[in-house]
Amino acid sequence: MSQNNICLPYFDKLLEQFRQGDAETLQAFGRHVHWGYWENPKTADGTVSDFAAAAEQLCRRVCDAGGVKDSIRLLDAGCGFGGTVASLNERFSNMALVGINIDERQLNRARAEVEPTNSNNIEFVQGDACQLPFEDASFDVVLAVECIFHFPSRERFFQEAKRVLKPGGKLALSDFVPLPLTYQLMNFVGQVIQSPVGQTYGQVDSRFTLNDYRKLAKDTGFIVTQEEDITKQTLPTYPVVKRIFGQMGGRVDEKATAEVELASSLGLLRYLILSFQSV
Numbered sequence: 001m002s003q004n005n006i007c008l009p010y011f012d013k014l015l016e017q018f019r020q021g022d023a024e025t026l027q028a029f030g031r032h033v034h035w036g037y038w039e040n041p042k043t044a045d046g047t048v049s050d051f052a053a054a055a056e057q058l059c060r061r062v063c064d065a066g067g068v069k070d071s072i073r074l075l076d077a078g079c080g081f082g083g084t085v086a087s088l089n090e091r092f093s094n095m096a097l098v099g100i101n102i103d104e105r106q107l108n109r110a111r112a113e114v115e116p117t118n119s120n121n122i123e124f125v126q127g128d129a130c131q132l133p134f135e136d137a138s139f140d141v142v143l144a145v146e147c148i149f150h151f152p153s154r155e156r157f158f159q160e161a162k163r164v165l166k167p168g169g170k171l172a173l174s175d176f177v178p179l180p181l182t183y184q185l186m187n188f189v190g191q192v193i194q195s196p197v198g199q200t201y202g203q204v205d206s207r208f209t210l211n212d213y214r215k216l217a218k219d220t221g222f223i224v225t226q227e228e229d230i231t232k233q234t235l236p237t238y239p240v241v242k243r244i245f246g247q248m249g250g251r252v253d254e255k256a257t258a259e260v261e262l263a264s265s266l267g268l269l270r271y272l273i274l275s276f277q278s279v
């Protein structure tokens with residue numbers, strides 16, 4: 001169990017595998033803990049190195065959606081092991097990069113792994129993305145790469161992102177977004193996805209639709225600047241993650257990932273990159 005009593009069984013297991021020197025898991029998830037992006041999914045070869053390269057591509061696409069450039073102050077919310085901060089640190093200069101994560105254990109790894117370069121300044125801070133310990137109007141960009149479904153409330157996160165962003169600042173994120181189905185079907189999908197998903201991934205809420213995002217943006221003082229469906233480009237992720245998680249044992253298995261794969265392949269759940277500008 002991580003700090004703040006947030007239950008993230010897959011992170012418990014990843015950290016255990018790293019401690020045991022599991023080279024494959026380290027290569028797959030030592031930097032980024034999110035899905036991959038393949039411009040042409042047919043080129044995916046199922047190897048862990050191919051998956052790690054695709055995960056870097058996904059991270060870069062979210063950064064692009066946020067309009068990241070040199071010399072800005074950027075917050076990466078739900079920063080995992082610091083993979084997005086590491087990528088930005090390698091590619092941009094004169095940046096103030098701040099990662100926030102609820103789980104101090106992940107931050108310890110991030111602090112050990114990510115060395116500032118290119119005149120960048122890097123800080124990893126423990127805290128809740130829905131209660132940001134930062135001043136108003138202190139960031140140019142806020143990112144949330146594949147983590148908002150874990151947050152206690154998307155509404156509170158958007159309000160906090162709006163508060164800490166400078167006027168005109170950008171929020172970019174990736175998320176699993178269900179199709180706007182009827183309430184009953186949505187609930188059914190939510191339950192199907194929830195049960196095994198909870199066992200491996202912990203608290204996850206993937207019932208927030210694109211229309212919910214549009215309304216939330218409007219209500220919290222953002223305009224939508226990008227809505228990109230990359231579901232197809234993420235599909236080669238599933239065989240790799242199922243294989244690695246399937247070998248881990250304990251609470252973590254491949255069932256949860258297979259459920260998400262099924263929902264994604266059927267088009268019930270889409271993987272979206274969204275960006276918003278503070279107005």
Ligand SMILES: C[S@@+](CC[C@H](N)C(=O)[O-])C[C@H]1O[C@@H](n2cnc3c(N)ncnc32)[C@H](O)[C@@H]1O
Nearest residue numbers: 032033034078079080101102128129145147150
């Ligand atoms: C799927 S991982 C993504 C990690 C990272 N963004 C990446 O792309 O590698 C989800 C992350 O959200 C973090 N998280 C969950 N709830 C959080 C919260 N309330 N505030 C901040 N971080 C949170 C988890 O600890 C984990 O690092």
